[in-house]
Amino acid sequence: MSESPRATEGKRKPIRVWVDGCFDLMHYGHANALRQAKVMGDYLVVGVHSDAEIERNKGPTVMREDERYAAVAACKWVDLVVPDAPYTTSVEVMKKYDCDFCVHGDDITTAADGSDCYQEVKEAGRYRECKRTQGVSTTELVGRMLLMTRDHHKRNASGSALASVSNEDLTTFSGGSSRQTPVTKVSHFLPTSRRIVQFSEGREPKPTDKVVYVDGTFDLFHLGHIEFLKRARALGDYLLVGVHDDQIVNAIKGVNYPLMNLHERVLSVLACRYVDEVIIGAPYSVTEDVLSKVYKVDIVAHGNTSTFPDLDGKDPYEIPKKKGLYVELENPSANITTADIIQRIIEHRQRFEERQARKSNKAALETEAERLLKGSSVS
Numbered sequence: 001m002s003e004s005p006r007a008t009e010g011k012r013k014p015i016r017v018w019v020d021g022c023f024d025l026m027h028y029g030h031a032n033a034l035r036q037a038k039v040m041g042d043y044l045v046v047g048v049h050s051d052a053e054i055e056r057n058k059g060p061t062v063m064r065e066d067e068r069y070a071a072v073a074a075c076k077w078v079d080l081v082v083p084d085a086p087y088t089t090s091v092e093v094m095k096k097y098d099c100d101f102c103v104h105g106d107d108i109t110t111a112a113d114g115s116d117c118y119q120e121v122k123e124a125g126r127y128r129e130c131k132r133t134q135g136v137s138t139t140e141l142v143g144r145m146l147l148m149t150r151d152h153h154k155r156n157a158s159g160s161a162l163a164s165v166s167n168e169d170l171t172t173f174s175g176g177s178s179r180q181t182p183v184t185k186v187s188h189f190l191p192t193s194r195r196i197v198q199f200s201e202g203r204e205p206k207p208t209d210k211v212v213y214v215d216g217t218f219d220l221f222h223l224g225h226i227e228f229l230k231r232a233r234a235l236g237d238y239l240l241v242g243v244h245d246d247q248i249v250n251a252i253k254g255v256n257y258p259l260m261n262l263h264e265r266v267l268s269v270l271a272c273r274y275v276d277e278v279i280i281g282a283p284y285s286v287t288e289d290v291l292s293k294v295y296k297v298d299i300v301a302h303g304n305t306s307t308f309p310d311l312d313g314k315d316p317y318e319i320p321k322k323k324g325l326y327v328e329l330e331n332p333s334a335n336i337t338t339a340d341i342i343q344r345i346i347e348h349r350q351r352f353e354e355r356q357a358r359k360s361n362k363a364a365l366e367t368e369a370e371r372l373l374k375g376s377s378v379s
């Protein structure tokens with residue numbers, strides 16, 4: 001008599017998958033690649049390159065290596081983080097971590113010398129591809145910060161975001177050169193219910209669970225956010241996160257905030273292992289509806305940082321404070337903020353503009369190499 005599929009499954013060696021990368025300004029595109037890689041196996045090992053390794057092959061990073069290691073570790077599909085992973089992926093490193101194959105997006109990645117970073121594992125038959133998430137990249141996010149434009153908040157008659165960038169912006173962005181201008185526009189990310197479902201756990205709280213609610217912008221999702229969410233989750237059994245919509249964030253904070261749109265920010269929050277559910281476009285002030293209409297909220301937490309008042313001048317946490325539900329959290333990474341990350345870009349503007357230009361040139365060469373490769377395979 002043959003064994004049942006479940007019995008056979010129990011005896012099968014777990015498939016270990018290797019993914020590596022920079023994961024600078026960890027965004028939903030990174031998270032989606034890790035999600036796809038995890039689906040291909042049972043255990044996901046993620047190698048993260050050091051600052052020095054990235055500097056040699058690509059240029060300066062926005063986030064420090066310790067911040068990038070922590071951001072990857074917080075992704076709910078990751079089982080193990082390997083710091084200081086080599087930029088060129090070898091069969092040797094995969095054997096070291098007992099990985100069956102390597103997964104990378106369907107685009108070419110080259111080292112400083114122009115060689116394919118995955119050539120060795122490709123030749124060994126231990127390479128798989130996942131679909132790259134269109135509309136987002138670290139380069140594109142750095143471009144938004146370099147442009148420092150409010151154009152992604154302007155609306156046309158249909159309510160869609162406009163992507164108008166002035167010649168002055170583009171000249172500044174390209175470092176004064178009109179020959180090679182990496183044009184960065186508003187995100188082309190198209191939200192779908194399928195993508196939200198893929199990122200969501202879909203777990204409902206048990207009747208006995210203590211539900212914790214936090215809210216915020218969660219723009220350029222970073223270590224400060226992660227540490228806050230981790231500490232908030234520790235207060236109870238179920239973490240519900242409200243993410244404010246673009247218009248209210250811009251009305252409250254001004255300038256060009258938020259740099260990432262609502263759906264981009266929601267996906268980043270959903271990918272965090274400490275988060276159970278998200279309210280998309282949550283009101284800026286915590287209302288009676290927030291406290292009872294989704295789930296019965298037991299605790300409302302906020303970091304020990306200053307809070308912008310609502311548009312009517314009121315404290316957004318007035319109701320939970322009156323009800324005795326409000327808890328203030330210490331956050332050891334509170335100094336890492338979206339404004340801090342933007343300031344890093346501004347202070348080292350020339351270095352990042354040079355990086356953007358190099359990245360643009362490299363991308364053009366990689367696209368041409370990919371075109372030639374496809375052409376040769378057809379012929």
